[in-house]
Amino acid sequence: MRRLLTLALIVTLGLAVGCGSGSGGGSTPVGVPTTVTLSPSAGQFVASSGTLVITAAVATGLSNTAVNWTLSGPGTLSSKTANPVTYTAPSSVTANTPVVVTATAAASSSSTAYLPLTVLPAASVATANVLAISVDGGPAPPYPDGAFTSVTICSPGTTTCQTVDGILVDTGSEGLRVLSSEIANLSLTTLTDSNGNVLNDCAQFGDGSFTWGPVGLADVRISGEVAGGLPVQVISGTPPSGDCTGNNENTAPLLGANGILGIGLEPTDCYIPGTGSPCDSSTGLAGSPPPGTYYTCSSSGCSAAFVPVSDQVAVPTVYFSADNNGTVVTFPALAGSAATLDGTLSFGIGTQTNNVLGSAVPYGVDANDNFVTLFVGQTLTSSFIDSGSNGLFFPSALTVCTDNASFYCAPLATTATNEGASGTPIGTVNITIDDADTLFLTGDSAFSTLGGPNGTVNTCAVDGSGSCSFDFGLPFFFGRSVFTAVDGQTTTAGTGPFWAY
Amino acid sequence: MKISTTNRKQFRPSQLGLMGVGLMMLALALPASASLGGDLGSVQADQAQMKASIKITQSEAYAVHEMKTETGTVVREYVASDGHVFGVAWHGPFMPSMQQILGTYFQQYITALKAAKAGQHGRRPLNIQEPGLVVQSGGHMRAYSGRVYVPEMMPQSVNADLIK
Numbered sequence: 001m002r003r004l005l006t007l008a009l010i011v012t013l014g015l016a017v018g019c020g021s022g023s024g025g026g027s028t029p030v031g032v033p034t035t036v037t038l039s040p041s042a043g044q045f046v047a048s049s050g051t052l053v054i055t056a057a058v059a060t061g062l063s064n065t066a067v068n069w070t071l072s073g074p075g076t077l078s079s080k081t082a083n084p085v086t087y088t089a090p091s092s093v094t095a096n097t098p099v100v101v102t103a104t105a106a107a108s109s110s111s112t113a114y115l116p117l118t119v120l121p122a123a124s125v126a127t128a129n130v131l132a133i134s135v136d137g138g139p140a141p142p143y144p145d146g147a148f149t150s151v152t153i154c155s156p157g158t159t160t161c162q163t164v165d166g167i168l169v170d171t172g173s174e175g176l177r178v179l180s181s182e183i184a185n186l187s188l189t190t191l192t193d194s195n196g197n198v199l200n201d202c203a204q205f206g207d208g209s210f211t212w213g214p215v216g217l218a219d220v221r222i223s224g225e226v227a228g229g230l231p232v233q234v235i236s237g238t239p240p241s242g243d244c245t246g247n248n249e250n251t252a253p254l255l256g257a258n259g260i261l262g263i264g265l266e267p268t269d270c271y272i273p274g275t276g277s278p279c280d281s282s283t284g285l286a287g288s289p290p291p292g293t294y295y296t297c298s299s300s301g302c303s304a305a306f307v308p309v310s311d312q313v314a315v316p317t318v319y320f321s322a323d324n325n326g327t328v329v330t331f332p333a334l335a336g337s338a339a340t341l342d343g344t345l346s347f348g349i350g351t352q353t354n355n356v357l358g359s360a361v362p363y364g365v366d367a368n369d370n371f372v373t374l375f376v377g378q379t380l381t382s383s384f385i386d387s388g389s390n391g392l393f394f395p396s397a398l399t400v401c402t403d404n405a406s407f408y409c410a411p412l413a414t415t416a417t418n419e420g421a422s423g424t425p426i427g428t429v430n431i432t433i434d435d436a437d438t439l440f441l442t443g444d445s446a447f448s449t450l451g452g453p454n455g456t457v458n459t460c461a462v463d464g465s466g467s468c469s470f471d472f473g474l475p476f477f478f479g480r481s482v483f484t485a486v487d488g489q490t491t492t493a494g495t496g497p498f499w500a501y
Numbered sequence: 502m503k504i505s506t507t508n509r510k511q512f513r514p515s516q517l518g519l520m521g522v523g524l525m526m527l528a529l530a531l532p533a534s535a536s537l538g539g540d541l542g543s544v545q546a547d548q549a550q551m552k553a554s555i556k557i558t559q560s561e562a563y564a565v566h567e568m569k570t571e572t573g574t575v576v577r578e579y580v581a582s583d584g585h586v587f588g589v590a591w592h593g594p595f596m597p598s599m600q601q602i603l604g605t606y607f608q609q610y611i612t613a614l615k616a617a618k619a620g621q622h623g624r625r626p627l628n629i630q631e632p633g634l635v636v637q638s639g640g641h642m643r644a645y646s647g648r649v650y651v652p653e654m655m656p657q658s659v660n661a662d663l664i665k
Binding site: 138140141142143144145146168170172173174203204205206207208209241242243245246247254255256257262264266269271272273278285286287288290291292293368369370382384386388389390391393400403404405406407440452453454455456458459461464465466467468469471473 | 570
């Protein structure tokens, strides 16, 4: 799914605004909306000294289709009124620099559209789609086997930005979520219904934790990529009692991070694989809003609400102008443990020379985005790969730690065989586990042999009930490039969703 | 209410945070309903709250009340012959309300969940093994599964592995 980016505010009344020697003029008749759309419409990078031609289309019943251009940030525009206009980036910048080009309709000053850009140092262009990530314990250690990175979040249509580090890289969830405290100086656009009730999102995780907070539109700049008008969850507050229950992780010490970059297989956080969004009433997939998803809230409480897909908290890549069909997470091999481990998150699959599949083989998934793992006599039919799980988690008889039943405190050396949902491919991977208590005593943050229980051994039933998951968490990524292809997006290896490694 | 993309206004996240606090203090009261440890009335309350269809399977020592919501989540409640719910299991695309399912065991669950994550942060399957409460929960967004049961409430002949 690729969101059609209409960055315009739709208004029904306009004021006549003269712009220099603009032609035509007069006011927009009441009831006739004036919209401005830009081409290109999706945010992107411009190399230093580079140029970008931007065209504005003004749709209105009037003869005056002129626009006035304004620029926020460095660089120049070839004209204030010519259409198309050419933006020229400054000849050198020392770091990724946000820029915004805005077009305002001459006939209707409240009708605008903007294009968010990032100027890149020339040396960064080849890796514009590559983001550094690190297993370093995060902002609230200890956090074993968590990969963290930075994203830049901007008030939409402006160059007022905040770079937030300590963001967890999570291929098992969808959506960008940030602690409100980290972006307190920003002004994000909130979404309301016709009664002024504010849209809030509940994101539940399998361990019983959740994040809650309003949805805000932001221009998000990640490496050289730009996601303009991206719906982001601003983590704050507490939901009223209802279906959003569990452990509310709304601070860094609770979350272990300043936010979560969910880059999973689906385009938004309410999307059924290969089907669509039951949170969007136009799909007809649900008669009432699914529990624990979206709510509209006022001072007197919240009600469950349907939300169109275009307003749902989304995987940022689907809003990129390019490199938007999936991601690749790569880490070097690790024997034992390390204080820190650096890797990369690359955007796009087969779109640049740095994100080709190479020897990676695609594993198809079922209607739950899962594949099959044969493991020590069990057929685990709900298995998946997840950088956001901090270890390898599987049902077995291995002894759990007495001080923390979430980890195994006994060694294991064996193999697991993965099968794509269609029956192929079939591939075997090594599984090595060490005593977690011994690992934690090192004080390291990256552990290649950290594991723990996932339900109860030998209970997986044919109907999918019981403990049926091998959760290939972050250690699986060490020594691999793992590709996550988004549902419905085409890649050189087929259409998503699928994993490849 | 549908969200209209035309209704957008600038809001500082700090203001949104204050709104969240306000909501906490004015939380809507929901009818009290317990599942785990509760009786058949609580099972019916769960069914109503989930808007689910129900199928009951009777065994010698217990009955399984299986509910399926319109969006595909299956919840099974295990009811002993004396009428109390000793175990609940779920799998599907949307989490059932843990507060609804755990009832009077909810606070114990939250305390154990926080303790499990305080020592080592991170997202991973939950495994709470206390004499008074067992909770196993995992999965990924849109594919959750888990179960809860109270060991001391299990009927004599029933193996906990059957709760799934």
